[in-house]
Amino acid sequence: MSDQNCCLICGKPKRHLVPGNLVRTALAKLIQANRPEWNDKSFICLDDLNQFRSKYVAQILEVEKGELTSLENDVLKSLADQDLISENTNAEIEASRTFGERLADRIASFGGSWSFLITFGFVMFLWIAFNSLSAFGKPVDPFPFILLNLILSCLASVQAPVIMMSQNRQEAKDRVRAEHDYRVNLKAELEIRQLHSKLDMLLTHQWQRLLEIQQIQTELIQQLAAREDPADRKPDAS
Known part of the structure; x- marks a missing residue:
């Protein structure tokens, strides 16, 4: 060959x-x-x-x-292998969470909701009312409610680290999503460049084919013009 x-x-x-x-x-x-x-x-x-x-x-x-970077090398590898790079990052993050991380996220989610505020306010109201009214007998925590202040201080000291752990988890999620978005956008940009290259190659190929067809048509027209039909040729009158 x-x-x-x-x-x-x-x-x-x-x-x-x-x-x-x-x-x-x-x-x-x-x-x-x-x-x-x-x-x-x-x-x-x-x-x-x-x-x-x-x-x-x-x-x-x-x-x-x-x-x-390693991210850009991964994008180039997926581009060469024609693989999909988009994936569900939420499912991957959820699958890798530990029990403590799930518990911290739930506590932080409940601590930042209206349900917590309403429940907390209702419990404080009952506590103050129970220890302020003499109808309930001797109060457990009389004014100035030292035990209530101790409970609130313990709650704040425990709730703050839990919220910080949940915020760290959210920052890790945001970093994973940002890296994934960067890979997807980079591959999309490279795919568009390759698409432009292929379109340029296709246009060049089609243009050359059109030029070849035009040359063939020109040659045929020249042959037809140069050919003389004997039936159409009339002899000169003597």
Whole structure:
């Protein structure tokens, strides 16, 4: 089999080959840097072309952002493997929570609700009323309600760390969501760049086909114009 039907990179015959003149200039320079024998008349298979596209995108990111992070490397890997990168982060976070973290979240959620305020106010009202009215006998915690102050101080000292633990959990959730959103947005941007590249290649290919058709039509018109029909040719009168 001739070299025209083989990929220049892997050397294997491929069903879908892309001619060198349809590869973007930036990609062609990258391919030529790895394979100096590359030219416009060479062919490359789609698998190798996608690998060079991933390398080209990695170079762009390194130029724009410096050294690539692990998140960006994961995005490039998913882009090369054509994998989905979006996932349900809430389900992953919920599955990794411990019993203490669930309890802290529930306590913090209840402590910041109207139910807690109404219940707390009702209990305080009953406590003050029970220890203020003589009809109930000797009060357990007479004025100035020292026992009530002790209970409130203990409640505040316990509730504050629980709320802080829940806030730390929420910050961890926000970081996971932010990293996930960054990966999704980065991959979407790279996919759009690749889509533009493919559209440019398709337009170039279609334009070349139209030029070939136009050349064929021009040749046919010239042949028809140059052909003289003997039946239409009349002899000169003597």
